[in-house]
Amino acid sequence: MPELPEVENVRRSLQELVVNKTIEHVKVYLPRIVRTPDDSLRFQNSLEGCTILGVDRRGKYLVFDLPPYKLISHLRMEGQYRLREGTDEMAPHTHVIFHFTDGTELRYRDVRQFGTMDLVGPSDPLPSGFAALGPEPFDEALTPETFYRLIHKRSAPIKAVLLDQKCIAGLGNIYVDESLFGAQIHPGRTASQLKKHQVATLLVEIRAVLERAILAGGSSIRTYTNGYGRHGGFQIQLKVYGREGQPCFRCGTLIEKTRVAGRGTHFCPSCQPAPSRRRVRPRNFASERSTLK
DNA sequence: CATGGGTCCTGAGTGC
């Protein structure tokens, strides 16, 4: 589950490992990974002779600068890049290999096969999800006021809104739960009901959590490693994610796990009080009357 | 338009 901190660490490792390498040829073993062009043979042929000038990140996407192309790669759940020697043993679930002229290879592995690659030329449209991305969390233009404007018209639970990449880019299930804990906001709270000061606190917490996670090398929950094969260390700093049944570090109440927005959701029922249930959708006239008293 | 549920996929975990 690479989210922004993990993808950023992959980016940094690849920036060190593959910049200025020239592609001799590419081999795609699982065509479904390549979304564009439709034909993975064209993907292979186009990249022949291209040199990687840089590796950028936007949200959870890696962007390889391969003039005249951009290779836009999403790791989804378990995508992994590793630089290896051509003679190294092949790991299972290796789906795409970029062979470089110096005999090394950038190998893409993905057990669940959810990851995607889009190769776009200068006049090609960007992948729709990429084009629609909201602001980067660390963008200075994202002020508490602009963040409030993005959120206050949404009737969905705040957790669903934060997971929406069109609202803010790069957050996933882990860091949404951690940020909401930091801001002491219940994940099921209706986004539009949040006060301005809560939204401001939430932005501060999002940035703080992401910054610490990047510094720790990301969270290795299942299989995450960077381009060197190194695991991250932030999983031991998580305060709610994966800690159901364990005491809250702030107040000692046991952390609970529920479902919000279709996702496993961790929170402290004491630090993050649940929204009032009294006014939620009366079933019939009688119950409405009793609510109104 | 916004929202929410189903879908893709495989390995780990659970229960009998």
Added chain:
DNA sequence: TGCACTCAGGACCCAT
């Protein structure tokens, strides 16, 4: 021990 079953989730598709 073995097997069937459930769960995990990011983005996309689709119905409401």
